[in-house]
Amino acid sequence: MEHEVLLDIQHVSKSFGLTQALKDVSFQVKQGEIRGIIGENGSGKSTISNIIAGIYGKDEGVIRLNGKELRAATAVEAEAEGIALIVQEIGTIGDISVASNIFLGNEKRFVSKGFINHREMNREAKKALEMIGVSSIAPEDRTDRYNLEERKMIEIAKAFYTHPRLMIVDETANALSSHGRGILYAAIEEVKKYGGTVLFITHDLEELIKICDSVTILRDGVYIDTCYGSDMRINELKVKMVGREMSDHYYRSDVEGSMGEQVVMRVENVFTSMLKNVSLELHEGEILGLGGLSDCGMHELGRLMFGLDQPYAGKVTCTGTDQGLKSPVQAIKRGIGYVSKNRDTEAVILQDSVKNNVCLCSLDKISKLGFASPVQENRFADQWIQKLKVKVNNRGEYVASLSGGNKQKVVLAKWLGRGSRILIFDCPTRGIDIGVKEAIYHLMEELKEQGHAILLISEELPELIGMSDRILIMKDGKIVCETMRGPEITESLLIKEMI
Amino acid sequence: MKSNNKKKGMELFINIFPFISLIVVFVGFALLSGGRTLDITNCRKIFEQSFTLLLVAGAAVFLLSQNCLDMSVGAVIGMTGVVAALVSKINIPLAFAAALGVGVLIGLINGILHGVLGINAMIATLAMSFILRGLLLIVCKSGTVGIAVKMYDLDQVGLKMAVCVVFLVGAWLFFQFHSYGKQCRAVGAGETAAVQSGIHIAFIKIISYVFMGAAAGIAGFFTVIRTGAAMYNTGNMAEFDILIALILGGMPINGGADSKFRSAVIGVLILGILNNGMVLLGLDTYPQLITKGIIFILVLAMTFTIRNKINRDKKMA
Numbered sequence: 162m163e164h165e166v167l168l169d170i171q172h173v174s175k176s177f178g179l180t181q182a183l184k185d186v187s188f189q190v191k192q193g194e195i196r197g198i199i200g201e202n203g204s205g206k207s208t209i210s211n212i213i214a215g216i217y218g219k220d221e222g223v224i225r226l227n228g229k230e231l232r233a234a235t236a237v238e239a240e241a242e243g244i245a246l247i248v249q250e251i252g253t254i255g256d257i258s259v260a261s262n263i264f265l266g267n268e269k270r271f272v273s274k275g276f277i278n279h280r281e282m283n284r285e286a287k288k289a290l291e292m293i294g295v296s297s298i299a300p301e302d303r304t305d306r307y308n309l310e311e312r313k314m315i316e317i318a319k320a321f322y323t324h325p326r327l328m329i330v331d332e333t334a335n336a337l338s339s340h341g342r343g344i345l346y347a348a349i350e351e352v353k354k355y356g357g358t359v360l361f362i363t364h365d366l367e368e369l370i371k372i373c374d375s376v377t378i379l380r381d382g383v384y385i386d387t388c389y390g391s392d393m394r395i396n397e398l399k400v401k402m403v404g405r406e407m408s409d410h411y412y413r414s415d416v417e418g419s420m421g422e423q424v425v426m427r428v429e430n431v432f433t434s435m436l437k438n439v440s441l442e443l444h445e446g447e448i449l450g451l452g453g454l455s456d457c458g459m460h461e462l463g464r465l466m467f468g469l470d471q472p473y474a475g476k477v478t479c480t481g482t483d484q485g486l487k488s489p490v491q492a493i494k495r496g497i498g499y500v501s502k503n504r505d506t507e508a509v510i511l512q513d514s515v516k517n518n519v520c521l522c523s524l525d526k527i528s529k530l531g532f533a534s535p536v537q538e539n540r541f542a543d544q545w546i547q548k549l550k551v552k553v554n555n556r557g558e559y560v561a562s563l564s565g566g567n568k569q570k571v572v573l574a575k576w577l578g579r580g581s582r583i584l585i586f587d588c589p590t591r592g593i594d595i596g597v598k599e600a601i602y603h604l605m606e607e608l609k610e611q612g613h614a615i616l617l618i619s620e621e622l623p624e625l626i627g628m629s630d631r632i633l634i635m636k637d638g639k640i641v642c643e644t645m646r647g648p649e650i651t652e653s654l655l656i657k658e659m660i
Numbered sequence: 661m662k663s664n665n666k667k668k669g670m671e672l673f674i675n676i677f678p679f680i681s682l683i684v685v686f687v688g689f690a691l692l693s694g695g696r697t698l699d700i701t702n703c704r705k706i707f708e709q710s711f712t713l714l715l716v717a718g719a720a721v722f723l724l725s726q727n728c729l730d731m732s733v734g735a736v737i738g739m740t741g742v743v744a745a746l747v748s749k750i751n752i753p754l755a756f757a758a759a760l761g762v763g764v765l766i767g768l769i770n771g772i773l774h775g776v777l778g779i780n781a782m783i784a785t786l787a788m789s790f791i792l793r794g795l796l797l798i799v800c801k802s803g804t805v806g807i808a809v810k811m812y813d814l815d816q817v818g819l820k821m822a823v824c825v826v827f828l829v830g831a832w833l834f835f836q837f838h839s840y841g842k843q844c845r846a847v848g849a850g851e852t853a854a855v856q857s858g859i860h861i862a863f864i865k866i867i868s869y870v871f872m873g874a875a876a877g878i879a880g881f882f883t884v885i886r887t888g889a890a891m892y893n894t895g896n897m898a899e900f901d902i903l904i905a906l907i908l909g910g911m912p913i914n915g916g917a918d919s920k921f922r923s924a925v926i927g928v929l930i931l932g933i934l935n936n937g938m939v940l941l942g943l944d945t946y947p948q949l950i951t952k953g954i955i956f957i958l959v960l961a962m963t964f965t966i967r968n969k970i971n972r973d974k975k976m977a
Contacts, residue, residue, distance in 0.1 A: 469856070493858035501856060510850035512971060513917035521846055522857040524839040531838045559917075561971075575857070 166228075167192040167358045168213070168327060173222030175208055177562055182208040186222075186384045188377050195349060195359045197369040197393075200379035200402055201566070201594030206362045207249060209379070210329045213360075214246035215239035226327065237266055243326035245319075249362075249592070253312045255305030260286035262304050263319045289322035290314070293348045308456060310341045321348045328352050329360045332592060338454065346372055364594065366395050378402055403596055411599040412627025413606055418646030420447035420630050424480065425614045426497075426583055428466065431475030435461040437638040439475075443583065448605060448615045450629030453659050455620055458638040460502060463587045463618050467499035468492040479583070493522055495583075498576030502588040502618075504565070508572045511561040515553050516542040518560055518571050523579045545574035550600070566597030573604065584608065587618045602628060622652045634658040670966050677963070678910035678926045685930055689937030697937055704817060708886065710932035711820050712737070712879035713901055717924040718831045719875035720902045722868045724911055725835075725919035726847040728774065730872050732785040733902060735792035736766050737895025740880030742799055745890045748808040755811070759881040760874055766792070767873020768866065775865030789899075796892045804889040815885050823878070828925065835921045844868065848915030904956045905931045912967060913960065 168190040175183040183205045190196045198206050211217045213224060215233035224231045226242055233239035236246070246252075253262045260279070263286045264271070271282040279301075286300035295314050304312060320328055330349065337345060349359050349372060363369050369376060370393050378385040378401045385401050426443040435458040443449050451459045464470045466477055468486040477486040479495045486492055492499070501507035509518050519542045520527060527533045527541050542556045551570040553563065560571055569589065576584060586605075590598045605615055605628060619625050625632055634642040634655055642658040644650060689697045696702065716733050723730055740759040748755040766788065773784040799805065835841035843864050846854045855861055879898075884890045909927025912918045934955070938948045 467856070488860075489856055490858050490860050499856060506850070507852045507856050510846060510853045510917070513846065513849045517842065517846070517917060521842070521854075521859075524842060528839055531840060532833070533837060533839065533842075535837075 165192045166190070167194075167226065168360075169223075169225040169228075170209070170213075171223045171225070173209070173212065173224065174220050175205075175212060175217065176220060181382055183212075183219075183382045186379070186382070188384055188387060190358055190360065192358055193353055193356050194375060195353055195361060195373045196387075197373035197376035198360055198362045198379065199364070199366065199369065199376060199398060200385075201564075201596050204379040204402075204594070205382040206379055207331055208382075210246065210331050210360060210362060213239070213327070214244055214329055216246070240266070240323060243323075244329065245321075245323050245325035245327070246329045247313075247316050247320050247331060249332045251309070251312060252316045253304050256303060258283075258301055259290075259298055259304050259307075259315055260300035262315055263289050263300070263322065265319075286318075289318045293318050293321050293344055293351075295344060310337055310455065313337060313341060314344060317345055317348050321351070324355070325352065325357055327358045327360070329362070331362045332364065342368070364592070366398055369393075370395065399595065402594075411595075411602050412624075413602075416646070416648055418630030421445035421612060426466065426480070427476075427478050428462070429476045429478070431462075431465065431472040431477065433461060433465065433470065433472050435638050436465070436472070439635075439638070439640055441633060441640065443614045443616055445582075445614050446609055446612045447630045448609055448617055448628055450625040450632040451616060451618045451635065452620070452622060452625045452632060452655060453635035457635040457659070459618050459635045460587055462635070463499070463585050463616065466492075466585055466616065467497055469499075493579065493581070496581050497583045497585065498579060498581030499585045500569075500572050500576070500587060500589050502591060504568055504572060504591075509560045509568055509575075512559060514557045515546065515551065515560055515563070515571055516556040519545050519556075519574045519578055522575055526579070541578065545578045549574045549577070549604075564594075566593045569593055569597065569601070573601070577608075582612070583614045583616075585616045585618070588620060589617070590619075590621070590624060622655055626650050626652065626655070636660075667970060670970055674910070674963060674966055674970070678908065678923065678930070681908060681959075682926055682930050682933075685933045685937065689933060689940070693937065693940050696940055697933070702936065702940070706932045706936045707817070708820070709936065710928050711824060712883050713898070713905060713931070714824055714925065714928045715827055715875045715879045715882075716872070716898060717902045717905050717928050718828050718921070719872045720906060721831070721835060721911070721919065721921050721924050722841070722844050723872055724848075724903075724906055724913075725841075725915040726844045726864065726868065727915040728781045728865065728868065729899075729903075730770065730785045730869065731782055731899050732766065732770060732789040732792060733872065733876050734895040734898035734900075735789035735796070736763055736873060736876035737880040737883055737898050738796050738890065738893065739766070739792045740877040741884040741890040741894045742796060742805050744881045745805045745807045745884045746799075748811045748884075752808065752811055752814070755808075756878075756881050760877040763873040763875070763877020763880065764870055765873070767870040767876075770873065771866030771869030774869065775862040793892065796894075800890065800892045804891050806889045807884050811885055812888070820882065823882075827875075827878075832921045840864070840867065845915070845917050845919055848919065849917045901931065904952065907956065907960055907963070910963070913964060918967075 166189045170189070171187050173183055173186045186205065186209060200206050208217065212219045215236050215238055218234065231242060233242055260283045264282055268277050271278045283300040290296070290298055290300065293314070295318065298307060298311055298314060304315065330345065349361065352359050361369065361373055375387055375389040376393050376398065377387045378398065380402060388398065421444050423445045424442045425445050428439060428441045431439045439462060451462065453459050461470065465472060468488045468491055478484065505511055516538065520538050523541065524533060527537050539556065546553060546556060549570045551574060552567050560568055563571065589601055608615060617625065617628060630646050632644050632650065632655070633640050636659055720730065740763050743762050744755045744759040747758040770785050770788055773779045774781045843854070843859045846857070846859060847861060847864060851861065880895065883894060887894070905927035906923050907913065907927070908930045909923030909925070910920065911923035935948070938951065
């Protein structure tokens with residue numbers, strides 16, 4: 162049994178519009194194998210997993226599960242074949258109970274005389290959650306009471322409970338803390354133990370090597386290679402992913418931090434429901450790192466500094482005025498740009514062209530008396546598309562069809578085009594492949610040199626340590642630690658402050 | 661690659677469908693009526709009947725593109741019509757100003773209700789239409805409010821043509837090339853992202869409702885000129901005619917980046933020819949309503965399904 166092929170993918174192709182996401186991809190995965198899938202954004206990892214799980218159709222090719230051709234056209238049909246998918250983004254519905262989410266589509270089991278027996282369902286849901294070792298989530302609660310990590314746990318429980326033959330985990334780990342990852346990895350091991358197969362898609366190569374038996378590399382929709390066991394070496398994998406030699410460290414190389422004299426933005430004794438007496442100063446030519454656990458208040462602080470939320474007490478001000486920040490409109494006028502951590506819903510308009518997205522917040526600059534000539538708009542958009550090397554077929558292409566990294570470049574193009582001097586980056590590299598990550602880091606350094614002020618909010622410590630001139634750590638809504646850039650700063654040092 | 665071509669085909673189809681519909685109703689009714697619809701006096705009639713709808717549909721493009729509705733348009737036409745009729749006995753230019761002013765005021769209230777207080781646009785404007793219809797019943801106790809005799813002098817095709825062209829070209833320029841039009845579409849395509857791009861949503865919405873009210877005011881003024889009197893039900897159902905026209909003209913029901921101004925013009929033309937043709941063929945009022953309803957649902961169902969398909973395929977992981 163051990164060595165039987167479970168999943169057999171033959172010559173699968175798929176395109177979205179002009180973008181060909183998969184080109185003649187073939188590979189096999191054995192029973193009881195944990196297979197990693199890696200590749201840059203836009204390499205087709207998520208596409209292949211979504212095709213297997215019945216969410217997308219394929220244009221060409223054959224997929225066999227246990228020798229039988231898989232023709233699942235919907236997620237429910239795929240589930241019946243024993244395939245469970247844990248999606249990249251949020252895969253639970255917020256305003257129904259946890260138990261209803263776990264048994265979504267399978268409520269029939271609990272139906273008697275036409276009614277759902279919720280007590281029975283809650284009991285089973287509790288069991289499902291306990292199977293993966295989660296006891297802090299109550300099955301009868303509304304799902305949106307829980308944060309992103311807990312909601313991921315619910316999805317893992319849901320997937321695991323179905324006892325899948327094939328479990329697909331799509332970049333879920335990126336959203337999880339180390340505790341959450343532990344639970345996920347235990348569930349993956351468990352699936353392997355009973356002879357199930359796991360496809361694990363991630364950007365985190367170090368974790369991947371620890372967890373997986375083998376790894377398949379995709380690049381630009383093409384199958385590159387599969388490595389097994391001790392053949393999985395990080396540097397070689399990176400080269401295969403990117404297709405060229407990567408510089409070992411893509412963070413800043415200078416050891417000492419530096420910043421301009423002038424303070425461009427001030428937060429003074431701010432209180433909100435999440436923040437308690439927070440003050441900070443942001444200098445020109447500085448990258449200020451802001452770290453902590455995901456619910457420590459750092460994301461809320463970012464929103465506050467863009468005028469999206471208002472504090473109960475305290476003030477957020479920019480140089481040259483004593484007036485507090487009241488709205489994003491005002492923030493943009495004062496030269497602030499904001500990259501939200503929820504890129505797809507907040508930072509870009511998916512169902513609109515790259516051109517319109519890039520121009521949107523600079524319309525007043527491009528136009529005369531409010532009227533903008535198409536020629537001028539096109540020139541503006543092209544200029545910033547080129548400067549940031551956004552990969553698009555043409556400027557009229559919708560942002561929805563771009564990969565995560567390219568979407569993020571569109572967001573950056575928008576703010577740099579606007580000429581913002583203060584940039585608030587909330588998790589700017591979340592879910593982005595190495596290539597674009599490197600480009601963003603280089604860009605940040607360049608912006609710092611030009612005197613921009615950058616607030617880097619990040620849940621990734623290496624990124625904070627690697628890029629910041631100064632690091633602030635938050636815990637429970639307070640800033641608990643401030644430290645300058647230096648060789649002595651380590652991850653464990655910062656983690657101690659965070660928890 | 662095969663599915664690529666298919667999708668391109670679907671997009672092309674969605675884009676040219678309004679033109680096809682226009683040609684089909686135009687040629688279809690010309691043949692069915694033995695050429696009577698092409699008669700110059702009939703063409704003039706179609707224009708006269710469609711004129712006010714063109715104005716309000718042109719303004720409604722701005723609202724619908726940001727996924728907002730105004731269910732009070734018909735009542736505003738009625739209200740401003742009555743106001744124009746009453747004031748016309750004093751002075752005719754003043755009557756126009758009064759109609760316009762009342763329209764703007766109601767639009768402002770609608771805009772504040774939705775844009776500032778955040779009340780659902782459909783509910784707020786529906787409530788507004790009840791209030792206005794109630795007021796109209798009080799004012800029009802005797803049934804009708806007649807206009808001043810001199811006001812009939814304004815019932816000229818040339819004047820209406822001029823108003824129509826200036827209004828539509830102006831609105832088109834604003835919708836297509838002005839920041840305001842672009843921001844309307846951005847709000848419809850993604851409100852949260854629009855807020856974070858520095859768009860003042862409340863402001864955009866208030867402006868749009870005010871513009872809608874102003875257009876309804878002008879429409880009310882010209883409606884009473886044509887009918888000679890205002891009644892409690894003047895302008896009845898105009899909001900639905902707008903919706904039907906825009907959808908027939910190819911407007912996406914949820915607005916967004918695909919919204920085009922031409923939807924208003926093409927849609928109103930289709931609807932105008934359709935209404936006129938059915939009358940010429942001797943159809944009664946009820947079959948006319950039923951036919952319109954069925955066509956509306958069919959077109960909506962078809963465009964909605966195709967657009968969904970295109971958008972779903974555009975999404976890539």
